[in-house]
Structures are given as C-alpha cells and as structure tokens.
Amino acid sequence: xxxxxxCEKAHTxxxxxxxxxxxxxxxxxxAHGEGCWRSLPKAAGLLRCGKSCRLRWINYLRPDLKRxxxxxxxxxLIIKLHSLLGNKWSLIAxxxxxxxxxxxxxxxxxxxxxxxxNRGIDPATHRPLSEAGVHQDVSSTISFNGVKQENxxxxxxxxxxxxxxxxxxxVEERCPDLNLDLRISPPPYHQTQQHADPFKTGGKTLCLFxxxxxxxxxxxxxxxxxxxxxxxxxxxxxxxxxxxxxxFLDYRSxxxx
DNA sequence: AAGCAAACCAACCGCCCTGAT
DNA sequence: AATCAGGGCGGTTGGTTTGCT
Numbered sequence: 667x668x669x670x671x672x673c674e675k676a677h678t679x680x681x682x683x684x685x686x687x688x689x690x691x692x693x694x695x696x697a698h699g700e701g702c703w704r705s706l707p708k709a710a711g712l713l714r715c716g717k718s719c720r721l722r723w724i725n726y727l728r729p730d731l732k733r734x735x736x737x738x739x740x741x742x743l744i745i746k747l748h749s750l751l752g753n754k755w756s757l758i759a760x761x762x763x764x765x766x767x768x769x770x771x772x773x774x775x776x777x778x779x780x781x782x783x784n785r786g787i788d789p790a791t792h793r794p795l796s797e798a799g800v801h802q803d804v805s806s807t808i809s810f811n812g813v814k815q816e817n818x819x820x821x822x823x824x825x826x827x828x829x830x831x832x833x834x835x836x837v838e839e840r841c842p843d844l845n846l847d848l849r850i851s852p853p854p855y856h857q858t859q860q861h862a863d864p865f866k867t868g869g870k871t872l873c874l875f876x877x878x879x880x881x882x883x884x885x886x887x888x889x890x891x892x893x894x895x896x897x898x899x900x901x902x903x904x905x906x907x908x909x910x911x912x913x914f915l916d917y918r919s920x921x922x923x
Numbered sequence: 924a925a926g927c928a929a930a931c932c933a934a935c936c937g938c939c940c941t942g943a944t
Numbered sequence: 945a946a947t948c949a950g951g952g953c954g955g956t957t958g959g960t961t962t963g964c965t
C-alpha cells in the first residue's frame with residue numbers, strides 16, 4: 667500500500683524558482699499565512715509541489731531570514747551545538763535566529779568540516795583526528811539516536827561516568843577536548859544528596875525547573891515524571907535532564923553563556 | 924581566453940513522525 | 945488498532961560560480 671504522492675508530479679515545475687513564482691508564493695502567504703502546503707500551490711496559482719513551496723518559503727523567502735556570511739560567533743556556536751546534537755540541523759538552526767537548517771547544513775559541509783579538519787579535529791566525533799580511528803565506539807559523541815542511547819545507558823545509567831575518584835557527567839567525559847559552554851549542570855546539592863541518581867531527591871524525580879531551583883514553575887512536570895518512574899520507566903540520563911526525552915523543555919529556550 | 928576542478932548552495936527525494944479519523 | 949494525510953527532517957543531487965592552470 668503506497669502513499670499517494672504529495673502532488674501531481676507530471677504537472678509541476680521543478681528546478682530553480684522564477685521571480686514570478688516567488689512573488690506569487692509571498693503574496694499568497696502574506697494573505698493567507700503558512701500551512702496546508704498541499705493545497706497551497708493550486709490556491710496560489712503555482713505549478714509546484716507543496717513541499718517545494720514550503721522549502722522555498724522556509725529556506726529563502728521568509729522575511730526573518732538573515733542572509734549573508736556566518737560570523738565567527740555563529741561558527742563556534744554551530745560547532746558546539748553539533749558536538750551536542752549531531753546532524754540535527756533543525757535543532758541547531760533553532761539556536762541561530764534567521765538561519766535555516768538547510769543553510770547550516772550546507773555551511774557545515776562546505777566550511778566548518780574543513781575548518782575542523784584543519785584544526786586536526788574529526789568533524790564527526792569532535793575528537794582529535796589522531797584519536798578518531800582509535801575511539802570509534804558509539805559513545806564518542808552524544809546522539810539522540812535510540813540505539814546510541816541504549817549504549818549510553820549501559821555505559822552510564824544515570825548520565826554519569828563512574829571513576830575511581832568521583833562521578834562526573836558522562837557528557838563531559840566523552841568530550842574531554844571540548845569546552846561545552848552549553849552544558850547545563852544540575853545544582854550541586856543533587857550530587858551530595860543522591861549520588862546514585864543525581865536527578866532524584868528523596869526518591870522523587872525532579873524536572874529541569876525544580877532541579878534548577880525554580881520553585882513552583884508552571885512548567886514543572888515532577889508529578890508526571892514521578893509517575894513514569896514509578897511505572898519502571900525511569901531512564902534519567904543527561905539527555906533526559908535536558909528535557910528532550912519528555913519533550914517538556916523547548917531546547918530553543920536554552921540560554922548560551 | 925579557454926578548459927578544468929573545486930566550491931557553493933538551492934532544490935529535490937525519500938523516509939519518518941504526528942495527529943486525525 | 946489501523947490507516948491516511950500533512951508536515952518535517954536529513955541526505956543527496958545537480959546547476960552555477962569561482963579559482964587555478
């Protein structure tokens with residue numbers, strides 16, 4: 667059972683957009699807003715696939731787009747975010763106002779990859795190239811890929827790595843060569859009270875807001891998380907700490923130092 | 924000036940996720 | 945629970961531009 671095509675390909679234009687097509691698309695979206703991409707081409711009088719319209723708008727025509735060269739600050743931010751998120755271009759783009767995922771992806775592949783290679787850093791792992799061949803294990807970078815999470819959990823069930831001396835965040839351990847200013851640390855009292863599970867206090871799991879000491883936050887989901895924990899579904903990792911597993915935290919709201 | 928290669932980037936493709944029914 | 949439509953995403957392609965010989 668195949669999926670119906672998103673449009674009638676036989677009657678759609680492909681390739682570069684003309685000025686007239688751009689104008690039609692802009693005018694239609696200004697009048698009717700974004701959304702319903704499938705029906706948009708017909709309504710706007712465009713012989714284009716709906717997906718093509720969406721892409722053109724998002725990547726090129728949107729008025730809030732920032733055109734022009736990336737700044738050095740943006741470069742470094744992209745590198746940091748990529749080290750954390752991997753090829754999650756849309757997530758990275760969410761941290762760079764006016765930039766699109768496609769733009770960042772292209773920029774990464776054409777500029778930053780080479781920049782890192784010139785620095786002797788493997789762009790895939792963010793480790794020195796000399797180490798890249800040696801440490802090709804799956805935990806060398808942070809990923810939200812499910813398989814990798816499972817490996818991560820096996821290596822560090824609570825998002826921490828056990829050493830002879832102390833417990834330290836697994837994130838830091840895996841990227842010793844990175845100064846990840848983006849990293850968010852839970853308040854110290856967790857580590858003193860609950861070494862076994864730094865995201866619980868007194869057997870209760872805390873959400874990000876509570877763990878940051880934000881009392882009575884509207885966004886507090888401790889009760890939800892607690893229920894999940896009690897059902898044997900407690901997998902509090904550093905990834906969960908960021909709120910991405912439960913989805914309660916919009917990572918776009920994370921503040922960079 | 925011509926030819927070629929590398930770099931760049933807009934656009935496409937196919938898959939996945941989510942919400943509605 | 946199954947199916948479908950719509951939207952979103954990452955990977956890839958291919959046309960254009962730039963730089964070098």
